[in-house]
Amino acid sequence: MNLSDLGQPRRNGELVFEAPWQSRVFGLAAAVVEHACGGDREPFRRELIKAIAAEPGRPYWESWTAALEALVRDLPE
Amino acid sequence: MSGGGRAERRGRGKQSGGAHHPAPMSPVEQRVAALEALLTERGLVPEGFLEEVIRRYEAEIGPMNGAKVVARAWTDPAYKQRLLADGTAAIAELGFGGEEGDHMVVVANTPAVHNVIVCTLCSCYPWPTLGLPPAWYKDPPYRARMVREPRTLLAEMGCELPEDVEIRVWDSSAEVRYLVLPQRPAGTEGVSEAELAGLVTRDSMIGVARL
Numbered sequence: 001m002n003l004s005d006l007g008q009p010r011r012n013g014e015l016v017f018e019a020p021w022q023s024r025v026f027g028l029a030a031a032v033v034e035h036a037c038g039g040d041r042e043p044f045r046r047e048l049i050k051a052i053a054a055e056p057g058r059p060y061w062e063s064w065t066a067a068l069e070a071l072v073r074d075l076p077e
Numbered sequence: 078m079s080g081g082g083r084a085e086r087r088g089r090g091k092q093s094g095g096a097h098h099p100a101p102m103s104p105v106e107q108r109v110a111a112l113e114a115l116l117t118e119r120g121l122v123p124e125g126f127l128e129e130v131i132r133r134y135e136a137e138i139g140p141m142n143g144a145k146v147v148a149r150a151w152t153d154p155a156y157k158q159r160l161l162a163d164g165t166a167a168i169a170e171l172g173f174g175g176e177e178g179d180h181m182v183v184v185a186n187t188p189a190v191h192n193v194i195v196c197t198l199c200s201c202y203p204w205p206t207l208g209l210p211p212a213w214y215k216d217p218p219y220r221a222r223m224v225r226e227p228r229t230l231l232a233e234m235g236c237e238l239p240e241d242v243e244i245r246v247w248d249s250s251a252e253v254r255y256l257v258l259p260q261r262p263a264g265t266e267g268v269s270e271a272e273l274a275g276l277v278t279r280d281s282m283i284g285v286a287r288l
Contacts, residue, residue: 016135016209021109026134026209027127028112030176035121041177042251049198060200060215062105068112 022061029068036075047071139208140279142173143256146206147282148274150183151261161185164256168206177254178205184247185258186284191238193231193284194247194255195223201249203256207282214283224248234285257284 017023033041047067116122150157160167164181184192197220202210222230227244247255259281280286
């Protein structure tokens with residue numbers, strides 16, 4: 001059976017997320033942007049740029065995870 | 078390019094003896110679970126929030142939105158003019174906007190100019206019109222080489238351009254998200270706007286393919 005038969009969302013042949021944890025951490029970043037940063041994406045973007053620059057070969061969603069961890073560390077309690 | 082770390086542990090939950098042993102989590106899965114627990118405890122993740130965000134990006138937000146914008150521009154010269162003058166406003170006319178789409182600039186391909194988008198620092202991308210970026214867009218080789226040697230990389234990706242076509246590379250940033258308006262394919266006169274939208278691919282709106 002072809003994966004597309006299962007109705008999984010695809011974009012030009014690619015799944016949007018490759019594993020459930022990737023979609024969770026994507027949604028968690030959206031939650032922090034919306035509920036802790038007043039909708040401002042820039043603080044997260046700055047962390048993502050730093051995380052990617054720190055380890056350019058690291059898989060993208062792991063850099064995303066590291067960026068969110070760094071942003072959360074700096075959030076006021 | 079890398080295939081990413083697909084979870085391979087599904088279906089290993091039950092072991093002999095009848096007791097339920099959940100599949101062990103990988104280190105990154107553990108970190109994400111810890112983040113989710115912490116953020117939920119702080120009240121930042123309302124019930125159902127994650128599921129709704131994920132559902133929207135898996136089902137509603139994607140290149141089919143950008144394709145509608147392109148097809149409208151091909152069939153309505155006044156709309157095309159507005160789109161090139163103020164991308165954000167013209168895209169909002171079709172109901173698309175929000176996260177990562179606040180400052181849209183649409184760049185039009187012509188017989189003499191081919192446009193392509195990249196984000197050299199991370200993965201900036203016009204979410205409302207294209208959805209989330211494909212894996213290769215986020216990988217270091219694409220981010221570095223599209224600036225250094227666009228003609229060679231485009232050819233490797235199957236988009237060979239005549240030498241006399243100028244290539245313009247647009248580096249997306251916090252300030253601006255770009256969308257490429259591909260050229261309307263020859264022989265599509267009389268084709269309806271809805272059918273035209275069906276011809277527009279994601280890659281043509283990134284600029285790594287022509288139609």
